[in-house]
Amino acid sequence: MSLSAIFVHPLGLLAQDAFPFWALLRSGNRGDLINGLIGSSAAAIVVIGVIVVVALLTRYRAWRPLWFDWLTSTDHKRIGIMYVVIALVMLARAIIEAILMRAQQADGLGGGFLSPDHFAQLFSTHGTIMIFFMVMPFLTGLINYAVPLQIGARDVAFPVLNSISLGLTAAGAGLVMISLVVGEFSTGGWFGYPPYTEALYTPGVGVDYWIWALSVTSIGTTLTGINFAVTIYKKRAPGMTLYRMPLFTWTALCTAILMIFAMPPLTVATLQLALDRYLGFHYFTNGLGGNQMNFANMFWLFGHPEVYILILPGFGIFSEVFSTFSGKALFGYKSMVWAAMSIAFLSFLVWLHHFFTMGQSGHINAAFGIASMFIGIPTGVKVYDWMATMFRGRVRFGVPMIYAIAFLFLFVIGGITGVMLANPILDYQVHNTVFLVAHFHNVAVPGVLFGMLAGYTYWFPKAFGFRLNERWGKISAYCWIFGWMGAFFPLYVLGLMGLPRRSVAYEQARYVPMEIVAFVGALVVGAGLASLVIQLWVSIRQREQNRVYVGDPWDGRSLEWATSAPPPEYNFPVIPIVNDRDAFTAAKEFGMGYQEPDEYVDIEMPKNSALGPVFGGTGFLLAFGLVWHIWWLVILAALVAIVALIVRGFQRETVQIIPAEQVRREHQRWVHAARAAQPITRGKEGTSANRGRAALETVGAPT
Amino acid sequence: MSNGILQHPFLDLEARQNKQIFQYPGINLGTEHEEAHTQAESMLFGFWVFLMSDAIIFGMVFATYATLVSGTAGGPGPRELYHLGPVFIETMLLLASSFTFGMASVALKYKHPTSALVGWLLVTLVLGLAFLGFELNDFSTMFAAGGVPTRSGYLSAFFDLVPLHGLHVTAACIWLVCMLGQIAVHGLDTKTKLGLLRLALFWHFLDIVWIFIFSVVYLAGLA
Numbered sequence: 001m002s003l004s005a006i007f008v009h010p011l012g013l014l015a016q017d018a019f020p021f022w023a024l025l026r027s028g029n030r031g032d033l034i035n036g037l038i039g040s041s042a043a044a045i046v047v048i049g050v051i052v053v054v055a056l057l058t059r060y061r062a063w064r065p066l067w068f069d070w071l072t073s074t075d076h077k078r079i080g081i082m083y084v085v086i087a088l089v090m091l092a093r094a095i096i097e098a099i100l101m102r103a104q105q106a107d108g109l110g111g112g113f114l115s116p117d118h119f120a121q122l123f124s125t126h127g128t129i130m131i132f133f134m135v136m137p138f139l140t141g142l143i144n145y146a147v148p149l150q151i152g153a154r155d156v157a158f159p160v161l162n163s164i165s166l167g168l169t170a171a172g173a174g175l176v177m178i179s180l181v182v183g184e185f186s187t188g189g190w191f192g193y194p195p196y197t198e199a200l201y202t203p204g205v206g207v208d209y210w211i212w213a214l215s216v217t218s219i220g221t222t223l224t225g226i227n228f229a230v231t232i233y234k235k236r237a238p239g240m241t242l243y244r245m246p247l248f249t250w251t252a253l254c255t256a257i258l259m260i261f262a263m264p265p266l267t268v269a270t271l272q273l274a275l276d277r278y279l280g281f282h283y284f285t286n287g288l289g290g291n292q293m294n295f296a297n298m299f300w301l302f303g304h305p306e307v308y309i310l311i312l313p314g315f316g317i318f319s320e321v322f323s324t325f326s327g328k329a330l331f332g333y334k335s336m337v338w339a340a341m342s343i344a345f346l347s348f349l350v351w352l353h354h355f356f357t358m359g360q361s362g363h364i365n366a367a368f369g370i371a372s373m374f375i376g377i378p379t380g381v382k383v384y385d386w387m388a389t390m391f392r393g394r395v396r397f398g399v400p401m402i403y404a405i406a407f408l409f410l411f412v413i414g415g416i417t418g419v420m421l422a423n424p425i426l427d428y429q430v431h432n433t434v435f436l437v438a439h440f441h442n443v444a445v446p447g448v449l450f451g452m453l454a455g456y457t458y459w460f461p462k463a464f465g466f467r468l469n470e471r472w473g474k475i476s477a478y479c480w481i482f483g484w485m486g487a488f489f490p491l492y493v494l495g496l497m498g499l500p501r502r503s504v505a506y507e508q509a510r511y512v513p514m515e516i517v518a519f520v521g522a523l524v525v526g527a528g529l530a531s532l533v534i535q536l537w538v539s540i541r542q543r544e545q546n547r548v549y550v551g552d553p554w555d556g557r558s559l560e561w562a563t564s565a566p567p568p569e570y571n572f573p574v575i576p577i578v579n580d581r582d583a584f585t586a587a588k589e590f591g592m593g594y595q596e597p598d599e600y601v602d603i604e605m606p607k608n609s610a611l612g613p614v615f616g617g618t619g620f621l622l623a624f625g626l627v628w629h630i631w632w633l634v635i636l637a638a639l640v641a642i643v644a645l646i647v648r649g650f651q652r653e654t655v656q657i658i659p660a661e662q663v664r665r666e667h668q669r670w671v672h673a674a675r676a677a678q679p680i681t682r683g684k685e686g687t688s689a690n691r692g693r694a695a696l697e698t699v700g701a702p703t
Numbered sequence: 704m705s706n707g708i709l710q711h712p713f714l715d716l717e718a719r720q721n722k723q724i725f726q727y728p729g730i731n732l733g734t735e736h737e738e739a740h741t742q743a744e745s746m747l748f749g750f751w752v753f754l755m756s757d758a759i760i761f762g763m764v765f766a767t768y769a770t771l772v773s774g775t776a777g778g779p780g781p782r783e784l785y786h787l788g789p790v791f792i793e794t795m796l797l798l799a800s801s802f803t804f805g806m807a808s809v810a811l812k813y814k815h816p817t818s819a820l821v822g823w824l825l826v827t828l829v830l831g832l833a834f835l836g837f838e839l840n841d842f843s844t845m846f847a848a849g850g851v852p853t854r855s856g857y858l859s860a861f862f863d864l865v866p867l868h869g870l871h872v873t874a875a876c877i878w879l880v881c882m883l884g885q886i887a888v889h890g891l892d893t894k895t896k897l898g899l900l901r902l903a904l905f906w907h908f909l910d911i912v913w914i915f916i917f918s919v920v921y922l923a924g925l926a
Contacts, residue, residue, distance in 0.1 A: 157745045222756055230749040234741075260752060264759040272767070272863065281852055281859040282776075283767065289774025289856025298763055649881050649898065650888060 012629035013205065018183045019043070035118045038100070043181040072608040074159035075569050076144050079166050081463060083141025084456065086173050090133040093177075095529045097126045099522045102487065106519035108505040109512055119504040120187035121206070125176060127190030128210060130444075131310065132217050133173040138452040139313040140169070140224055143252045146459055147228065149560035149567065150246045152237025152576045152583075157230040159606040160648075161223055167616025168220030174620050175213040175627075179206075183627070186210035189502070191303065192273065194284035194295050199277040205627050207277065212623035215270045218263045225259025228252055237559070239578035243337070246558040247323075247330060250337050251316030254344040255309050261348070262305035269298040274626075296358070300351035308347040310444065312340055314451025315382060318404045321454050322386045324554050325401040326393030327682065327697065329582055332385040339378035339385075346375050356424045357431050365424040372422035379415060383408065394697075396682055398554070399473035403454035406481040407446040414442030417492070435495020438488045445484050453480065453532075461553050461692070465565045466543040470686045472535035479528030486521020490514035548692030550674045552593075553685060555694035557582035562593070564670040565692055570603045570658055573667040588696055594674040596667065600660040607656045614644045743897055750901045754908050757871075761912050764864045765919060772924075774856035781924030784850040786841070790921045793837045794913065797872075800830035801910040808903050817891060824883060827906070831876045838869050861920070868916055871909050878902050 016022055020043050024036025057063055070078055101122050104114045114122070148156055156162050179185040186206040188197040197207045232253045236245070245253075273295065275281040282290040323330040330336060352360070352368040386408060395401065417439040420426050430436060453476075461467045494514050499506060539546065551565035562584045563572055574597040580586035587593050618641040625633030679695035772781070807823035809815075842862075845851075852862035882902055885895045 157749060226749055226752045226756065229752055230745055234745045234748060260756045261759055264756055265763050268760055268763040268767075275852075275859070275863070279853065281862075282774075282856040283771070283859050283863075285856070287776070288854070289771060289776040290859075291770055291774065291856060294767055294770055298766075301763075646877075646881050650885060652889060652892070652894060 010630070010632070012625070012631070014182065014628045014630065018205075019181070020184075031113075031115055034113050035115045038114075039118070039180075046177055046180050067613075068608065071613045072163070072610050074155070074163055074606045074609055074612075076148050076156050076159065076162060077463065077567065077569075079162050080141045080143070080145030082166055083137040083144060083169065086170060087134050087138035087141060087452070090129050090137070090173055090176075092529060092533075094126050094129040094134055095526060097122050097129075099519075099526050101126065102515075102519040102522035104504065106512075106515045108503075108515065109509060110505060110507060112505050114504060116504040117187055120189075120502070121185045123502055124186045124189050124206075124210065125179075128186075128213070129176060131190060131306070132214060133169075133176060135310050135444075135448050135452065136217070136221060137169055137173070138456075139255070139310065139448075140165075140221070142317070142452065142455045142459065143228060143248075143255070143313060145463060146455075146560055147249050147252045148231065148235070149462075149563070149571055150249045150558050151232065151235060151240055152559045152572060152578065153231065153235040154570050154572070154575070154603070155235075155606065156227050157235055158227050160609045160611050160654075161227050163609060163612025164615045165220040165224040165227065167612040167614070168223075168619050169217050170616045171619035171623065172213040172217030172220070175209060175216065175623050178624070179209045179213075183209065191299055192270075193299075194273060194276070194292050195286050195290075197273060197277075198285055200285075208274075208627045211270045211274050211277075212626055215267060215274070216619045216623050218266045218270070221259050222263040222267070225256045225263065228256035229260060232256065237576050237578050240583070243334065244578055244581050244583070246316075247319035247333070247336055247340075248313070248316035248558075251312040251319075251340050254340050255312050258305045258309045258312075258344055258347065262302050262309065264302075265298045266302035266306075269295055269302070278626075293358070296355050297351070300354040301348075303354065304351040305344075305347040307440075307444075308343055311447045311451075312343065313455075314407075314448045315340065317400075317451045317455040317458065318386065318407060319389075320558070321400040321404045321458060322389045323582075324458075324556055325396050325398055325404070326390045327396075327555065328389055328393040329557070329585075330385070331388035331391075332381070333581065335381050336385050339381045342378040343375060346371065346378075350375065353422060353424075353427075356427045362424070369422050369424045369427075373419055376415060376419050383412060394682060396685070398457075398686065399468070399470060399477055400454040400458045402474065402477045402481075403450040403457075406477075407450045407454075410446035410481075410485070411443060414439060414446065417442060430495055432500055433495035434491040434499050434501050437501050438491035438495055441484075441488045441491075445488070450480065453477070458554070459560075461546075461548045462551065462560060462565045462567070464543075465547060465549055466539065467546040467548055467553055467690065469535050469539045469542065469546075472531055472538055476528050476531035476535055479524050479531055483521050483524030483526075483528055487518050487525055488521070490518045490521070494518075545688040546690075548690060549670070550594075550677050550692035551670075552584075552694045553680075553690050553692045555682065555685070555697070557585040559583050562587065564666075564673075568663075568666050570605055570663070573597060573600060573603075573663045588694075594671050596671055600664040600667070602660050603658040603663060604655050605658055607654055609648070609654075611644060611648055615641060618644075742893070743900070746897050747900060747904070750904055754904060757908070758912075761864075761867070761915075764860075764867055765915065768860040768864045768920065771856040771860040774860075776855040776857075778854040778858065779848060779850050780857065781920075784845045784848055785921050785924050786844070787921065787925055789837050789841055790917065793834050793841075794917050796830050796834040796837065797910050797913050800827045800834065801907055803827045803830060804903055804906045807899070811891070811896065811899060817886065820891075821883065821886060824879060828876060828879050828883075831872055831879070831906075835869060835872055835876070838865070842866070865916060865920065868909065868912055871905075871912075875902065875905055875909060878905070 020036060020039035024033065024040055057066060070082060073079065100114075101119065104112045104119055104122075107113055144156070144162065148154070176185070183205040186192060186197065186202075186209060188202060188207055188210065192207065192210055195201060197210075232245070232249060272281070272283040276283050276285060276290075282288045284290050284292050284295045286292075319330055319336060350368055350372040352364065353372045356365050356369070386404075397405075417435075421430070421436065421439055457468055457473055491514075494511055495501075497511065497514075499508075499511050548565050551563055551567070552561040553565075554561075559572075559576060559578075560567075562576065576583065576587075584593070618637040622634055622637035622641070625631065625637060674693055677691045677693035678689065679693050680690045681695045682697055684690065685694070803823050803826045807820055807827060810820040810823055842865075850858055850861075852859050879902060882895065882898050885898060889895055
């Protein structure tokens with residue numbers, strides 16, 4: 001494009017027909033009307049949501065705190081919370097989309113109410129959001145929050161980089177959200193296979209939104225991986241050897257390593273696809289020497305480790321939950337660690353099972369099928385370890401434990417269907433049917449989503465200083481669990497009956513009953529989401545009854561429970577010295593839980609930095625400019641980002657000192673509160689008597 | 704430590720007494736600053752991890768090249784497009800720049816005058832820019848011979864791999880200029896030293912990647 005053209009069309013391709021209601025106004029057709037209404041309502045919700053947030057921030061004069069306390073913060077705890085907020089917003093959107101899809105399928109005999117294009121956008125955004133903008137921010141948020149506390153560190157290794165990663169993730173999420181209002185999203189699924197996604201077959205901005213949302217966020221995720229690998233290797237408290245790390249930290253380490261090595265193939269694949277689409281290169285085209293299998297290989301070289309990036313932190317959370325809520329040390333600690341590491345390693349060796357039916361030889365299929373089945377072995381070890389942890393423990397059915405036990409049952413079923421699919425012969429029968437959809441939701445929802453929700457409930461009191469409402473938590477958990485069963489077990493049957501996945505409609509009446517069951521299940525899942533919102537609302541209203549300032553409401557075992565709730569920004573007044581595996585339990589048993597140190601010292605903490613929000617903003621504008629070919633915006637945003645980075649290099653005053661006197665004051669207030677609090681027995685931990693000081697009950701308990 | 708090194712004329716008195724710089728393979732960050740050492744450890748370890756991740760990116764792009772090299776689609780192939788002469792000169796320039804950066808690192812570690820360090824860095828920068836100049840000239844020669852990236856899968860892959868390395872070198876050159884600016888503004892404080900250490904790793908890493916490009920792309924293409 002010539003220089004003059006950049007200024008002749010300052011908005012690039014952006015024109016009035018990019019807005020969803022435009023098609024609605026111009027067409028009198030009933031189908032267009034329904035699709036237009038749904039699309040326009042979704043866009044309206046996004047716009048209204050933004051307006052409401054802006055209005056609330058203005059009304060409560062929250063702009064300054066938002067900027068100084070949150071957006072520019074380099075505190076890993078605040079960054080973690082912001083990640084989880086992104087995740088919950090995106091979860092709401094993706095669940096609504098899922099219900100819409102199930103409604104379409106229930107009505108899908110001979111047509112249904114959605115157009116094929118609209119349905120394709122729904123499953124593409126649902127998958128993209130759930131994986132990249134719900135689970136990834138959720139687990140990154142929980143890792144951010146809990147891991148530095150668990151290893152007894154003051155912060156992550158690179159606090160500003162952490163903020164940049166958050167900014168890039170937010171930019172990607174924002175891009176997916178704005179695609180609802182301006183333009184369209186990809187119809188190519190969350191995996192975006194060419195040549196379908198090539199410009200020749202799918203012109204328009206949908207695929208470009210997908211490409212840039214993923215590119216921006218995958219760079220952020222790679223940086224997160226580097227940050228956490230280094231944090232866990234280098235920032236552990238004295239005495240915390242690798243074999244004394246809590247299991248969640250172990251799985252966070254595995255996840256970080258997977259991020260470092262698995263995200264680059266995705267970045268390469270999406271950028272090569274972008275070059276194909278924008279500049280007419282030939283990486284994945286049908287003709288002129290392109291090779292579509294390169295995309296499939298690179299995508300799944302990322303995509304398979306990705307599913308373990310998603311699930312391993314869930315395993316870590318369940319390990320913490322089983323141990324804490326059984327009042328026992330985790331059974332088979334070392335086998336758990338080795339199982340997690342084996343899974344992380346094996347995850348790189350199986351990517352080819354994602355295209356068993358694309359025509360490679362039977363020998364290759366056999367090799368990759370067997371490799372895939374191997375993953376069942378370490379996973380089975382974990383399942384037995386979790387069961388043995390509960391055995392003869394004092395099991396309490398708090399909300400996290402309900403999720404954990406449901407996970408144990410459902411995940412085994414999902415695992416078994418996974419072993420079925422790892423057999424190429426069976427895979428030929430059911431590939432591209434909803435059997436596969438049932439399988440991966442059967443591992444992803446109980447393993448990942450339930451894990452994240454368990455972690456959310458488990459660490460919420462630590463983060464905000466008060467517990468979540470138990471009753472609404474249980475209602476929500478049962479809705480998620482039984483709703484999930486209703487929504488996905490029928491899909492196994494439908495898959496075996498031959499219903500193809502991603503099909504907007506079907507012609508066989510025998511699919512209808514099961515589709516209706518699945519739709520009802522999806523509605524119950526929607527009720528679970530609603531209960532989650534109600535739970536948060538109710539809990540905030542009754543927060544005074546449920547304060548747990550002392551910080552140990554569940555009789556926790558690892559170091560994050562050994563500080564106040566919420567913790568001070570420096571986490572620990574004195575870095576703890578670790579002598580045992582369950583460090584805080586050991587401290588409590590020796591009566592060392594709530595002690596004052598001999599002396600207090602000044603603590604050095606990183607200052608706030610605007611670099612994260614600057615990268616988030618420029619990342620978003622850069623990607624938006626690329627989607628709509630607004631070249632001046634692309635150049636401007638890139639320049640601002642580079643200049644910000646260079647300026648940062650020249651900065652020297654990047655730390656602040658927290659005076660020893662302030663540390664002493666805050667710590668003494670906490671120690672006094674802890675000594676004054678009534679130690680709470682396990683039977684009463686769900687009541688408002690729980691002020692966050694657990695009574696010592698582990699001594700003499702059966703082990 | 705042998706006395707030979709200790710009596711090197713460039714070493715000033717302070718460095719000679721500072722035995723730790725000989726025990727530790729890194730750069731002298733000063734014995735009195737334990738905090739600087741801890742910081743250096745995380746920083747450099749983190750940068751190594753970043754380089755591993757970046758190496759995966761190059762690995763993917765090499766794999767793309769290897770699978771598409773025969774996909775010339777009737778267009779010009781390696782034999783028509785590559786010229787070993789300029790590529791050999793580029794290789795020599797880059798190797799020389801790695802050597803001069805090594806000299807800059809030595810100047811930093813053994814506390815040579817800052818002018819020596821800046822001098823070696825400037826020579827490195829000139830070599831890096833000369834490399835980029837030759838490379839751009841190569842590309843324009845290829846374009847003139849019909850070797851444009853949109854012509855075939857093979858050419859797309861070529862213009863993925865080699866310019867990606869060139870882009871890295873460009874970024875490294877900009878970084879080098881910034882480091883010279885930081886030396887001018889802040890002198891050789893801990894943060895500048897850590898920046899130079901990381902840039903050195905990056906520079907040598909790019910040199911290694913180029914050796915692979917030279918072998919896999921140019922030598923194999925002309926063999």
